[in-house]
Amino acid sequence: MILFKHVHELKNYIASERLAGRKIGFVPTMGALHQGHLALIETCRENGNLSICSIFVNPTQFNDPKDFQKYPVTIEKDIYLLEKKGTDILFLPSKEEIYPGGTTGLRHYELGFLETILEGKFRPGHFQGVCQVMDQLLRIVEPDHLYMGQKDYQQCMVVKKLLQIIGLKTVFHACPTVRESDGLAMSSRNTRLNESERINAVTIFKTLSYLKKNIRQGDLSGLLNNAKNLLIEKDFKVDYVEIADAETLETVNEWNGKQNVVALIAAFLHEVRLIDNMLLHP
Numbered sequence: 001m002i003l004f005k006h007v008h009e010l011k012n013y014i015a016s017e018r019l020a021g022r023k024i025g026f027v028p029t030m031g032a033l034h035q036g037h038l039a040l041i042e043t044c045r046e047n048g049n050l051s052i053c054s055i056f057v058n059p060t061q062f063n064d065p066k067d068f069q070k071y072p073v074t075i076e077k078d079i080y081l082l083e084k085k086g087t088d089i090l091f092l093p094s095k096e097e098i099y100p101g102g103t104t105g106l107r108h109y110e111l112g113f114l115e116t117i118l119e120g121k122f123r124p125g126h127f128q129g130v131c132q133v134m135d136q137l138l139r140i141v142e143p144d145h146l147y148m149g150q151k152d153y154q155q156c157m158v159v160k161k162l163l164q165i166i167g168l169k170t171v172f173h174a175c176p177t178v179r180e181s182d183g184l185a186m187s188s189r190n191t192r193l194n195e196s197e198r199i200n201a202v203t204i205f206k207t208l209s210y211l212k213k214n215i216r217q218g219d220l221s222g223l224l225n226n227a228k229n230l231l232i233e234k235d236f237k238v239d240y241v242e243i244a245d246a247e248t249l250e251t252v253n254e255w256n257g258k259q260n261v262v263a264l265i266a267a268f269l270h271e272v273r274l275i276d277n278m279l280l281h282p
């Protein structure tokens, strides 16, 4: 694995590989890597790309400064895991490499409805930050293929929209959520849970599974209420439990029994905010 810290060196290397006929695959991350991230690398490699992983904890996407300060950093372990996985390139830029002009006055992206709901509503400015860093990274790497996790369902939709806005032809791949053996979605933030919180955390997955098992045609308010209570009983502070159209993310209150729908949850377990989702139908 080659480690690049500087944009111009990375760009030169990518240009030479492209000239040699390689396709470029990209997996952007914020580090504290786990099997979910590594599964993205694996898919990227299996598709025959030159595999590029970036690790950059992007300050502009944290609406809560405490969350940014406490974001786990495990860079040596990350390098070890990436190397073991056969990753070709790790891009490890400084803040100055990504934002040479600083982080004020960065571009604003017209995300419309997508930014007003769910994560957009509860984390104001978050998706602008995601677009700002992804815009920079995508212009540096210019990947043929981009691999991101369905775990961040709304983020996948935002980044697909960003690709349209900035006019890149990159093929977007949304990869399945990798879970712990009890069902908890893997997340860098899980490392911040203490032992009893970790045991409780699986309630999010259980609640999603409850929704999938019990959804019926008609009014969904009773079902959603029960779901919320499952979380509250286990000490969660719920931001949202929603069932939405799987393509548009518009809220579905009344289900016609046919529409493709996804359930999405965001909730705090004390200090730690966790998100997860599950396709309910089909």
Ligand code: AMP
Binding pocket: 028, 029, 030, 031, 035, 036, 037, 039, 040, 147, 148, 149, 150, 151, 152, 175, 176, 177, 178, 179, 185, 186, 187, 188
């Ligand atoms: P992050 O480092 O949390 O910004 O995540 C980097 C990428 O990994 C994003 O595309 C995430 O959606 C993806 N990811 C995070 N957790 C998982 C998981 N459990 N399964 C699959 N992909 C994941």
